[in-house]
Amino acid sequence: MDVLCIIHLNHLDPHDTTMPELPEVETTRQGIAPYLINQTIDHLTIRTDKLRFPISATLKKLSRCKISGIERRAKYLLLITEKGTLIIHLGMSGSMRILTEITPPKKHDHIDLVLTNKTVLRYNDPRKFGCWLWVTNNLHNHKLLAELGPEPLNGEFNAAYLYQQSRNKKIAVKKFIMNQKIVVGIGNIYANEALFLADIHPSKEAKQLSQQECQQLVSACKKILKQALKIGGTTIRNFSGADGNPGYFAQELMVYGRKDMPCKKCRTLLKEIRIDNRSTVFCEICQSI
DNA sequence: CCCTGAACCTGACCGC
């Protein structure tokens, strides 16, 4: 038996694993795409009806349907078929794996997408915050996709854009960059990391950002995400085995999960506060308000 | 518009 675990996301220790922010979703996409493109779905096996949205009856009965592509928009995977598109979100704890034969499902293995060649895409999601949504028309006008901001690695996400969007916004810059209408794909970990890299205090009001700070922040977001993507990609290429633990979390975190530990720039002990009820770690010396 | 808090769900961990 050969079980290839594409990505494993459901540990809790941030130093041991990785989280479904944009790089993890993109890594998942790249990992599963070769097994799915131009293959035909035989059927889906649904073992729960309680993901973020109920599974549609059409999806439950889907069969003989060719997959033409797998795309990503923000943290959504888009599985494009000749009959419609599957919008998949991993939520907080979702993960995918490819099986080369059907094995007994383990706990929280909620969905199998079974191909006619017997390959299985298996979805596991302990917290059930993810979704599998079937859409047959106007994909990009769908409410989940219509109002999303630019992709962070596109040129459209630049200092001028961020400066313009931040005018008159009193909210904390950390919450601002985590708003998917402003820019997609920045979750809690990378928001912390990007603000540290940009030397900006996470509580700073968005409207107080200078043009230069906007430039620093845009550059920091791109740098952090590119670095994470590079590591994810490496993992996929190198991984083999069935234990589900690629052991690749070599991503060096500068602040997230490092409360009371020394700042890697100035050795001052890092502070933790809560912004929008999310853990926020920063250096009060390096990051100016 | 802004902001806060809660909701969805399960599991891990900590202190007692």
Added chain:
DNA sequence: TGCGGTCAGGTTCAGG
């Protein structure tokens, strides 16, 4: 060993 409280990657919604 168990129990209760808290926390965790995301997103949406109600209420002030």
